[in-house]
Amino acid sequence: MLARSRRLGADPRNTNYAGGNTSAKGTATDPVTGGEVELLWVKGSGGDLGTLTGQGLAVLRLDRLRALREVYPGAEREDEMVAAFDHCLHGRGGAAPSIDTAMHGLVDAAHVDHLHPDSGTALACAADGERLTAECFGGRVAWVPWRRPGFQLGLDIAAVRKTDPQAIGCVLGGHGITAWGGSSGECERNSLEIIRTAGAFLAERGRPRPFGPVIEGYEPLPSDERRARAAALAPYVRAAASADRPQVGHFTDAGVVLDFLSRAEHPRLAALGTSCPDHFLRTKVRPLVLDLPPTAPLADAVARLKELHEEYRAEYRAYYERHARPDSPAMRGADPAVVLVPGVGMFSFGRDGQTARVAGEFYVNAINVMRGAEAVSAYSPIEESEKFRIEYWELEEAKLRRMPAPAPLATRVALVTGAGSGIGRAIAHRLAAEGACVVVADVDTAAAEAVADELGGPDRAVAVAVDVTDEERIGAAFDAAVLAFGGVDLVVNNAGVSVSKPLLETTAADWDRQHAIMPRGSFLVSREAARVMAAQGLGGDIVYIASKNAVFAGPDNIAYGAAKADQAHQVRLLAAELGGLGIRVNGVNPDGVVRGSGIFAGGWGARRAALHGVPEEELGAFYARRTLLKREVLPEHVANAVFALVGGELSHTTGLLVPVDAGVAAAFLR
Template sequence: MGADETRGAERTPVAELLERAHRLGADPRNTNYAGGNASAKGSAPDPVTGGAVELMWVKGSGGDLGTLRAEGLAVLRLDRLRALVDVYPGVEREDEMVAAFDFCLHGKGGAAPSIDTAMHGLVEAAHVDHLHPDSGIALACAADSEALTAECFGERVVWVPWRRPGFQLGLDIAEVRRAHPEAVGCVLGGHGITAWGETSEECERNALYIIRTAEEFLARRGRPEPFGAELPGYGALPEAERRARAAALAPHVRGLASRDRRQVGHFTDSAEVLDFLAREEHPRLAALGTSCPDHFLRTKVRPLVVDLPADAPLERVVERLGELHAAYREEYRAYYERHAGPDAPPMRGADPAIVLVPGVGMFSFGRDRQTARVAGEFYVNAINVMRGAESVSTYAPIEESEKFRIEYWELEEAKLRRMPPPKPLAARVALVTGGGSGIGRATALRLAAEGACVVVADRDAGAAEKVAEELGGADRAVAVAVDVTSEEQVVAAVRAASLAFGGVDLVVNNAGISISKPLLETTVADWDLQHDIMARGSFLVSREAARVMIDQGLGGDIVYVASKNGVFAGPNNIAYGATKADQAHQVRLLAAELGEHGIRVNGVNPDGVVRGSGIFAGGWGAKRAAVYGVEEERLGEFYAQRTLLKREVLPEHVAAAVFALTGGDLGHTTGLHVPVDAGVAAAFLR
């Protein structure tokens, strides 16, 4: 919360609203991420006349209650908002009212008003909360929802039949409030709950009363095992086996989910998911799809469910995934064609957002890691809703035609059009070795800034974790500790990337050390260590990443951070120079081999990267300075003066070259080495 949002002793409506929103949004039992909204009414000075004007502050479109700030509120004049009732053209044209909200904004208006604005503004209560708790939606999606609501709450909570969010729903709830003065809120059929109060405390208390009472009712009234008996062979695999299988399946699943557009993946093997998939009713329930609009807008109308036992051979699961995916796409197109009218937006894509694998867990997908993660969280919400509804009745989501109306709603389409264009590396997953410092850190920062999810791999786990946090945490980056000389650790690192983001699209082979000695002083141990880290390490990382890229079928990029020393013969540098030449030829060999899979392999040849370099800080700088007879602190300046451009090379310059090779403009280039040395004529490629 900003420092100015609760300033002063007086509790302002905005301060009360934000504090209530944060408390409600912090508990997933109350509402899902970015789901629901809250509002407060009060008076404030008119910026023109200075007189008091009645206003409503309400969470704007796309915001999240748990992290809501003042700038995320839409601010509207109540007199103008309520005057819209007199010009309302009826339910067939209710979408026109959303544009009218803009003419009700106060001052600069804050955030864009959401579709639920009318629900808050037309209800005669100072504070209103609209939430999507699992317990409330379970009652709302039960076949006999109206009777169960009455049994659970008596006259304190009123049942409202399903109506698509909009102006008419606001009118309906306002009428409920007038007709039932004893009521504290309502259950919205197929949707969620709404509560109200004359103070912020009363409103929050009423919302929590509805949620907790519904939870207690379902627990008391519900039958055990609502998902049915366990299916033999469909129980959860042991954890290590389960996660190994998930890592092996992830690239295949991501490739299928990215047929129309590349997606980032997220894996969940929570107890709720595994138990659901182990029960005999899961095929029927999954086919019914989700109900709450927030759920199916993220999860699509229904998931793809693998219909094989947990211990089915991996090759058969992969084969079956392909068959089921083809059927899913056909069914989704048929769903679109059943309901799309002449004015419907074009079909956005027919790939699943949720893929369920018995014994293993759930893969969810989205345009970025957060979207993928939230889609998975919403499907867990949906499982909880199904469990609750089935425990006291039968799960009965809204009609498929209503789901289509919302999924392809022009208002949702307009929201998508307002989104900024994707960054060049959006939905790409990058793995950077040696990512904890120097060139690796700079490369990780640049790739993340260009939209990639980044796996920061480094022998120093603490350094990798620090960089991952710098990049924005788990939705943007993860850290893995890996010694690239170890085949087992490299395999584990690539598996970690698959579990974190669904696979790998871009690899930067940057891990390395430098041993600067004359030939006669270079030991076999020096030679082996140098080659193990850079030649062997690059080979291992490229091999394991290529396996994933081939399984995904999405192409990919492998970039080697080689060196000017791979082509230039300098003194006292036999081990380092030879292994850099090895890396340079790996680029050419792999470019020739992997091109048929759409995998491009290129290299960058830096020189004289002193500042920020872990290699130079580790003793290489002092040794090279001694070779050239300069002070170590002036080594970067010395290197710059021997170049054609007389410019010092920094880690950021190497990172820029990596991005240039992978950002899309050089999509027809492979087998190339790009010098990043400010111009060293002796190292020109021939």
């Protein structure tokens, strides 16, 4: 069963992420009686078929599950049955039973699959889906009218299986498909037969332009222009999605999205909303659609986006008020989860990178469903009142309450320069561990990519190549950041280089190189960060990794010390200027970070060791001995200070420079 589940879940044509479930029935030894007991193994609540493991299964006793038919209080109270599933569990551990457990347990078949393929869901959401299902499958697949997932739906499907033994499965109106079989292989074959037969039927019977003709002026922009336009719009779009609570974003300009948005029927279809329950739980009842051509002036597009956002919020509040009952959960927020921009692409949003990406994938599923339904009939999703019942289902609310508390930096997007090694790498790791999505920026592309992989890949971290002396490349790095995660909230100016020479040996080139990378580079990065943060309207943090040398005067250090002093004063200047935007600017003054430091590894360590008359391998210990605490400073200690500044506890602090030097009295701030 697990192998079947992973095969089905790995192909997006079969089901969406975390959508659908599979099951198997069998016997096992009851550890209490020693006798045989019939059991059901079924994918639990919230799991994903493509990555399903044994721990993701709920295990229930079939005799107790089937006995629930005798106490079932009817469709109006069927939510109570989910709690009853807990009394049917066999043993400890495993996943919580999902709302679809009844479908699997009550159907008289050894193996059952419930899936949401685009092809099957297109038939399920067609205006005359019952007739089309009969035409498509010739009686091998039954039709079950829309019913909200639950115990009654399980009874309905069980009745189909009992009264029509020739059927291999059914199309569930407004929802998806269910298939069964006597063996795991038969069940999988039946599922794939339904999916592929439906796909072939839509392809052969469908009209060629189900979304209508192309709207003049709404054609996709050329690739480079399209992504530049998306990057320019992204902070404003994120502001619209984050008015109630901050969200992480994701952008796609996939061909299926661009084609849909170029066609005459896209406004009508988008307004109808998404289709099966798994879709609108993640995409909300409908998307926000920017109704301007992609060549409209950017200022006009931003102004129109703000108008549409206000209209969307008012309409969503009205939707909630139309259908909410006294016992309905409170409205979770009135901002869109999906924003569509003709000629450019789709922005989707969620509580983290994965959730944002998956919301976009679900809307692509919805587009595919619309195309299939419109090709052979008319797209006719379930009634708005039913969508509300699903979106504000108490069972879904309970699932949300069971989720762990968000990490301190959840929904925040951090860009760290010089993050491919040393202090920057440690900062990137700490911010990611605290829940941030991280943009790993470094002049060394391979190093940046390695760190991004360490942090968990594209849902959690992306690598960008950036030379902080190059304004164009800095702009490109921020463009990449906002396209990956919707925006930027937290920037760490860490990129640095050092040359240790006495005054008479320091060349103008030495001076220019250090000042170009550190004070000038930090200025350019901070300027771009402030532009994005101002557009988002969510505040933000800028942190400078300066140095003890910003305030301590030592020999053979003129270029580096002066560059760090410049950075330290930028902290004060920008804190004063950006405070009105809610942007806090702080800094860290490390000292003696030898182990793991990119600067020290680049020759600085050897020169400083020679200056102090100690072997290079003992330089860290030498620095530790001269401190008040007699402790060596590591990159992780600097990362800890960055988190202390941005983690939320110092929300009213700006313009601060935090020493991380184990105590150097001569560098005390005055």
